[in-house]
Amino acid sequence: MRILSIACSLAALIAASPLAAQTLNVATAGDQNMVDYVKDYLGPMFEKSHPGVKVVSVGTGPGDAGSQKIYEKLDAQKAGNATDFDVVVIHQKAAGTMVKEGLLAKYTDKVETAKMVSSEAAKNSLGSDVSGFVIPMFQSQTALAYNADLLKTPPNTFAELKDWVAKNPKQFGYNGIKGGMSGVAFVTGWVYAFGGDADKLIKGPYDPAVKAGWDKALGELKDFNKNVVITPGNAGTLDMLNRGEIAMGPVWVDMFYSWQADGKLPPNMKLKLAAPGMPGQPMYYAVPDKTANRKLAEEFIALATSPQVQADGIVKKFNWYPGIDAKNLEGKLDQAAWNKLFTDITPADLSAKAKSFPIAPYFNDILESYEKKVAN
């Protein structure tokens, strides 16, 4: 009898639980730190303001691979009633595809903070029109990190870098294109510098004949590669900088500052954005079209893109550039944290030399031409 009553109450509890607790599933394509950011920082904050709601943070892995997994999941559940994910954090390439295939909901008009977004990336994602579907979580940037003790004046342009590497063999390292995006960004910067019209690659329209014009630039890159070290991954480049095995290499600015703050990079390391510039990319908050918790998802994103959270979480904690316009963060952030973000790379540098990645078809052309002409 007692067992029966326990079983009955258990059954009642299980039956009642969906009413009592609502779950918001947030899928993040990115490194573990981004997953933890949702799990340990945003999630608890949202749960506090929405009693009864539970935020579950899922990571799908770093890089475009992580976004590809989210895309595959949403695509597979397209025919069903509801998707497993309520909020997704995705890269630019996947965002374009998902919008085109109707997997995302148009939601930004219902979120107040969307008005604070000024960046071009919120409308145009590698050539796809994504306005209304995404709000940037943050903006990240690549740059050349160098050891200021070993070289006093870092190269100002890619042409100067080429000469410097010829004079200082095996002192420059990058991770090719298969080991992470900092290497991809460097190769893209190289094509912007030596491959002709960079603006056309960024804005489109796509012309399949353009890639034939990169042969000379890529041939030079192959020669350049003979004097560089190919490192194992984004972290591999930073590791080698740390151990003094190379003097310069392309890195993500946020990783650079985080590693330096953790003492994993010596303080004599500095950053330089060489002309004509290197690409950066945002991560996007988006809502799947078939989510069962549309309203909650919108409220979650509103919180995540509010000035205070952007100041404390995005800028101060992770050294990313904010996803909403920086002027909204004034007064929310102490001067020291603000200055740190712009010590080596000034806002003027950023506006002149922070490029976006090329539109998707050119992006693929650059990667494949590199594999064909440089790597094999």
Next chain:
Amino acid sequence: MPDRFRHGSRIVVAAPICRGMTPDHAEKRPNMSLSQRQLALLLIAPGLALVGALFLYPLCFSLISAFTGPGGGFSLQAFAKAYELYSGDILFTILIVVTSCALTALAAIAIAGTLTLGESRWVVGTLKALYRWPLFIPFIVAAQCMRTFLAKNGLMNNTFVSMGLMEPLQAMSFLDWRGIIITFVWKQTPFVALLLAGALASIDRATLEAGRNLGASRLRVLIELALPQVMPTLLVALVLSFVTMLSVLSVPMMVAGSQPTMLTVDMAFRINAYGDYATANALGVITYLISAGAAIIYLRHGMAKENAP
């Protein structure tokens, strides 16, 4: 007399027992009622279903995808692309895996030989306690350790420098093809040595002792008397290692830069960067062919042995 009766009486005694238990033995079969046969089928059904769903279905799927063109229909386009972009990596993969197998075999023979023929109890005991450790360390952990161990200013070189064995300027990085080979050999040697030492322990010691009594050195006893008797075991262990090394993604990704790299990294890149499953599957088929090559060499060898007079 067939080869397998030579090693002693144990197998001869065991053989009839084994044969009696075989279900398809001619005398046993009529006794099995229909329900028992159905039961047997039922028993293997979950296993078969698992193999079918998790292995055969994806295998066929990837084969079909590798031979399908962008517009549907049969096409070798994916293979053309795989060759155009990754011919260097295909060669690199084969070289890495073959070299690693050869070095693994040498190291495993040395370890297993010492365990079987070693005369110093202290050396044998220490080796026995130590050699199996890498077996319990996953590839990804091994790769992570090697990454800091083999670097130019890594643990290994720094140790040599501080011991005065090397000038700091002579230090060089092993984080390239050499790093991959070192990691593979370090990780696979215990596995091969374990199987080999087991086989060596079960051969008839009288032949080895006879050799020693007639004045052969221990090395000669190992190479000319012991090894030929355990060759099949060594080959099985090496073929298994070959296939394992062919399929590891973490080691080439973490230890070495990506130019050139192994096929697993290219497959991952093909999918992650372009969502291009066709070329990735074509690379997969090429990997099947490489591992099939290893299997054929093994089978050839096995058959030649069986047919020998």
